[in-house]
Amino acid sequence: MRLVVYNDWRIGVQTDAGIHDISRLIAAPWGGTPYAMNWLVTHFDGIRRDVDRCAGEAAPVSLSAVRLRPPVPVPMQLLAAPANNAAHSKEMRGISGSPAGPLRTPREVGFFLKAPGSMIGPADAIELPPLPGRRFDHEAELALVIGREARAVSRERALEHVFGYTCLIDVTLRAGGGRDEERPMRKSYATFTPVGPALVTADEVPNPSELGVRLWVNGDLRQNARVAELIVGVPELIEIASHVLPLQPGDLYTTGSPSGVGPLAPGDTLVVELDRVGRMTLPVRQREW
Numbered sequence: 475m476r477l478v479v480y481n482d483w484r485i486g487v488q489t490d491a492g493i494h495d496i497s498r499l500i501a502a503p504w505g506g507t508p509y510a511m512n513w514l515v516t517h518f519d520g521i522r523r524d525v526d527r528c529a530g531e532a533a534p535v536s537l538s539a540v541r542l543r544p545p546v547p548v549p550m551q552l553l554a555a556p557a558n559n560a561a562h563s564k565e566m567r568g569i570s571g572s573p574a575g576p577l578r579t580p581r582e583v584g585f586f587l588k589a590p591g592s593m594i595g596p597a598d599a600i601e602l603p604p605l606p607g608r609r610f611d612h613e614a615e616l617a618l619v620i621g622r623e624a625r626a627v628s629r630e631r632a633l634e635h636v637f638g639y640t641c642l643i644d645v646t647l648r649a650g651g652g653r654d655e656e657r658p659m660r661k662s663y664a665t666f667t668p669v670g671p672a673l674v675t676a677d678e679v680p681n682p683s684e685l686g687v688r689l690w691v692n693g694d695l696r697q698n699a700r701v702a703e704l705i706v707g708v709p710e711l712i713e714i715a716s717h718v719l720p721l722q723p724g725d726l727y728t729t730g731s732p733s734g735v736g737p738l739a740p741g742d743t744l745v746v747e748l749d750r751v752g753r754m755t756l757p758v759r760q761r762e763w
C-alpha cells in the first residue's frame with residue numbers, strides 16, 4: 475500500500491487512479507494535524523481492513539490537484555547513516571574538508587541526526603542559503619520508517635520493526651572555505667531533506683537490498699546504484715541505533731548515499747527515483763531570506 479500526506483495534513487492511499495482520502499479514520503486529536511501519520515503507523519495493524527474499505531469508497535483525487543507533504547511530517551527522530559557506501563567514501567576523499575583517510579562507516583561511528591524541520595514534500599523546492607563559495611551536494615537515499623517500537627533489537631529481527639520505505643535526498647553543505655560546521659547543521663538547512671512521494675508499506679518491499687536508486691540533475695544520470703551496496707544494511711543499522719535509544723513508530727532512518735554525489739546550483743532540476751517506491755522531481759532555487 476502507498477500512503478501519502480497531502481494538503482492540510484490529509485492522509486490518502488495512492489493508487490493508479492489517484493489519491494483516496496482516508497483522513498476520517500484518524501482519531502482525534504491527531505486527525506488533520508502533522509501527527510496524523512504517526513497515529514496511523516502506530517495503529518495500522520488493527521485498522522488495515524478499515525483503511526482498505528475507506529480507500530475503496532473514496533473517489534480518487536488527481537495527484538496534480540494536491541500538494542504532497544513528507545509522508546511522515548513529524549518523526550520523533552530523523553536518523554541518518556554517514557558514509558555507508560565504499561564508492562561514495564572514496565569519492566569524498568579529496569573533497570575540501572573531508573578527512574584524508576577512508577571515512578569511517580556506521581559500524582564505527584553509528585548515526586547522526588538531521589533536523590526534522592528541514593524536511594519538505596516531494597515537489598517542493600530545495601533552497602540554497604546565501605553562502606558564497608560553498609558547495610551543496612545531493613545524496614539520493616532509501617529511508618525506512620519504523621512501525622513498532624524498536625528497543626535493543628537484533629539484526630535478525632530488525633525488519634519486523636520496519637513499517638515501510640520512502641525516498642529521501644540528504645542535501646548537504648560541504649565543509650570548505652575554512653569552515654567545518656557540525657554535520658547535523660550542514661545537513662539541516664530548511665528544505666535540505668526532501669522526502670516522498672509515498673510511504674510504501676514493507677509488504678511491497680520484501681527485500682530492500684534489491685532496490686535500485688537513481689538521481690538525475692538536469693536530465694544527467696548522476697547516481698545509479700543498488701541498496702545492496704550499503705556497507706551496513708538496513709537490519710544492522712536498526713540494531714545499532716536501537717541499542718542507543720528506542721526507535722518510535724514513524725521515525726525515519728535514511729540509510730546513506732551511493733557514489734555520484736555532486737554539487738547543486740540554483741536553476742537545477744533534481745529527479746530521484748527508487749524502485750517500488752516512486753520518483754520525486756524538485757527544483758533548486760536560491761533562498762530569499
Ligand code: MN
Pocket residue numbers: 554555556557613615644730731
Ligand atoms: Mn547522506
